[in-house]
Amino acid sequence: MNPTRVLADRRHLWAFVAGCVAVTAGVVMHLPMFWMGRDNGFRLADMPMDAPMLWGMALIVAGIGVSAYGLLPKRMRAGTVAARDVSAELSITSSEDAPLVFAHWRLMLVLTVALVIDVMKPASLGFVVPGMQTEYAVSTAVVAWLPFAALCGTVVGSVLWGWLADLYGRRASILLSAVMFVGTSICGSMPSLWWNVGMCFLMGAAAGGMLPVTYALLAETLPSKHRGWALVLVGGLGAVGGYLAASACSAWLQPFFGWRILWFLNLPTGLLLIVLNVYVPESPKFLFALGRVAEAHAVLRSFGCTVRDAGVAAAAGATEAAVALARLPSRYLAQTWALSIAAIAWGLINFGLLLWMPALLVAKGYSVALSSRLLAASALIAVPTVFAAAALYGRWSSKGALVASIALTAAGLLGLIHLEIASPANASPVLPIALLIVGINGIIAMILPYAAESYPLKVRARATGWVAACTKTGGLLAQGLGVFGLVPGLAWGAALTLVPIAVALVLVMRFCTETRGRDLREMEEPA
Secondary structure: OOHHHHOOOHHHHHHHHHHHHHHHHHHHOOHHHHHHHHHHOOOOOOOOOOHHHHHHHHHHHHHHHHHHHHHOOOOOOOOHHHHHHHHHOEEEEOOOOOOOOHHHHHHHHHHHHHHHHHHHHHHOHHHHHHHHHHHHOOOHHHHOHHHHHHHHHHHHHHHHHHHHHHHHOHHHHHHHHHHHHHHHHHHHHOOOHHHHHHHHHHHHHHHHHHHHHHHHHHHHHOOHHHHHHHHHHHHHHHHHHHHHHHHHHHHHHHHHHOOOHHHHOHHHHHHHHHHHHHHOOOOHHHHHHHOOHHHHHHHHHHOOOEEEEOOHHHHHHHHHHHHHHHOHHHHHHHHHHHHHHHHHHHHHHHHHHHHHHHHHHHHHOOOHHHHHHHHHHHHHHHHHHHHHHHHHHHHHOHHHHHHHHHHHHHHHHHHHHHHHHOOOOOOOOHHHHHHHHHHHHHHHHHHHHHHHOOOOHHHHHHHHHHHHHHHHHHHHHHHHHHHOOOOOOHHHHHHHHHHHHHHHHHHHHHHOOOOOOOOHHHHHOOO
16 A cells, blocks of 8 residues: 555655654653663652753654644645546446455454554553552542543544544544654653643543544445444454553553553554554545545555446536535434434443442442452453444444443443342342443444444544544543542432433434445435
8 A cells, every 4th residue: 555645745755754753753762761760660750851851852742743744735726626527527336235355354454453552542541540649649639630631632632633534534644643642652751740641631632533533434445235343343342452452561561660661652552553554545435525536546446446437427416415415414413412422421431430330339338359350340241242242233233233232221220220229138230230331332332333334424534533522521521520529329320321321312213324234325415
């Protein structure tokens, strides 16, 4: 795959390369500071920043800016009309109903690895917070600002990157995230907690931005026949793999290098993501919409598609599609509300109720060992849930599978409310917690893939980014309760999250449509 296909010209390519070199050099200039702490357990708190570190930070900021210039080319002006006229007279015989070819499998594998790297970044927070709290000698309430800042970053990144991807391309946006991953690895040498908080915001923005863009790219590249299960499987394996990678690296490396080494892993993993993007093509649908016909044709050939002349009929179809896009907000408003509320409810549960669960169960009278075992089992339950969700989503019904996951979540919440009424001797928390975990794992495995194949091309990345931002917004609300000491009890927490889950269940059943096997081109036509 030729990397220049995602760039406007060689000048932009060299700008991107120069920016990557500058960012990498800036990170390397921070490594001596980290290594200086090897004799005291890599503790760097309150140590002054030396000149190489300050110059390195300047290089990183400049490098990210230069890379962004290289990745985000100027919009076509004089040549745009001509290019669009040519594309209007082409008809794509796409692989919407074709079997998966090698190019599809390679793309799925590369993007699964990319999602593992992406999810690994915020997942590492849980493993670095204890060490940071000890080294910086701060309270739990103060160190809570770290995950709070990261969640804020993911909300901003999901919205901003979705907008960038719809304007400048899916692949370019993924590459920008990778460059920022490399730059934020200097968290590992920061002597102040608040420097880490700021860097966590930037890391969260990059991680939150890459996730919806990846789904949009997959949805526009895979055949309709295989799109549903492949989206869910790639996303689910990426999420589970990211958490497992973060926990494994913590177990292997923290005993020798302390918590800071988990941040420095952003350097090699970010560079790996940049290299892997050689095998990630730009979305051919996006390239045609931009007027880059020759590049789109080359990508289509690699996926077994052909292009033929279509004449005036295609031009008329393109005009009708533009009219349909003008009516987009009203056509998709109810569906967007349904997915947004479901996403917010998921964030409230995943970043709130489940994190509070051990303490809430102990306060209810259950043993610490039981509550710990139940929550530890969630990672094991997540793996089979991913495969089950992919099978149901792709072979049965995309809408039905999403509805079933929301319903399971509601059942689990009702079970937790029942625990408040019964005593520990008369009610076991195993079933409601199992239903809750299976339900929320199903929701997060399916809601972004569903969003990615439910909107037209010109707003697909933005819409998917909005839904992704809503998942983190729910988390921000939950974390805000924790920061201000307003964590509710078990029954009240379950009841508060049951309300948006119930509303989402009704709205999804009423307004969302079936996407299984649907040709994405249907959404470009007038209703």
